[in-house]
Amino acid sequence: MNSKMTVPLRSLLCIAAAACSANQPTPNTSAQGGVEAANLGPAPGSTLAGQASTASALIAAFDPHAGQLPEGLTTKDGFAYVGFAPLGEVAKVDLRTGTTKSFGEVPRPVRGKGFMTGLAFGADGSLYAALVSFDPTVQPGIYRIPATGGQGTLFAKHPKMVFPNGLAFDDAGALFVADSASGTVYKIGPSGVVTAWTSSPLLAGDSTACGGSGNPFPIGANGIVERDAAFFVTNTDQGSIVRVAILPDGTAGTPKIAVAPDCAELAGADGVAVDSRGRLVVAVNRQNKVVRLARSGAVEIVAEGEALDFPASVTIDDGTVIATNFALANASSGKLAKPGLLRIAENH
Secondary structure, three states: OOOOHHHHHHHHHHHHHOOOOOOOOOEEEEEOOEOOOEEOOOOOOOOOOOOOOOOEEEEOOOOOOOOOOOHHHHHHHEEEEEEEEEEEEEEEEEEEEEEEEEEEEOOOOOOOOOEEEEEEOOOOOOOEEEEEOOOOOOOOOEEEEEEOOEEEHHHHHHOOOOEEEEEEOOOOOOOOEEEEOOOOOEEOOOOOEEEEEOHHHOOOOOOOOOOOOOOOOOOOOEEEEEEEOOEEEEEEOOEEEEEEEEOOOOEOOEEEEEEEOOOOOOOEEEEEEEEEOOOOEEEEHHOEEEEEEEEOOEEEEEEEEEOOOOOOEEEOOOOOOEEOOOOHHHHHHOOOOOOOEEEEEEEO
């Protein structure tokens, strides 16, 4: 995740508390602390008003005043699992109807000092969630939510893993975590032991790069995905993508630039996925667009415009791109925010 604003953490968690002003509506919550079962958006196939293309369809809309700002995303068996970053809550969304209900939660971040980021299912059926926290009362790390949902418990932590973001499992069941603050990819074994797998200046953030992000802190390594025996990691500040080969013994090769810094196309690169043809699909949050990268590195815009509002995470489901509208910049600045879940047709 990334934002282009003066004090992003304070603004984000002000929204999380749903108490920035006395007249804000009360979040619609269930007994688990998440959203109640409801159809929060039109069925797939409808489009957002005013968007330029019919390729993007709104699956579900969320309430920014209640802190329902979706960052993390994963899909399974016809459902999307969406993480509301300020709340530490995960919602389960039916991809056919948009019906949304509570699934699980991690410790609620302290207002102004934390948020939930990446989500990924493990081979054990559990949902793993990354939690950023800068308050000692809430432990940052990776939390495990049971396959049936409910309260997540701390699975793995590391004193230097303070900003865990994108998550990806390998075929052996190890979890790889892109840490945005340290420019490091961590590897977590099935028992929860954390080791620094690779670290590089190529993975480090630089808040002055690409004209400046507006953040008071750097955000480097962010989204992560495996392809062709390597992990590809987005660098949000630098607008680049880094390739780290997985060597035969499981260790990391030397990080190398896969897509050179491109401020015009990739500044704000966030979540990343691999499409049906092996191409990288990237959410470029502060530019309100989703792009596709050919193996040659050529960039093609998949979607942009009014339908997108700070897209943070992408995944591929049944031949289409699914993306979260995090809506962070608009929600934090008091502008019209459109947090939601989108389907973007993969027509090339």
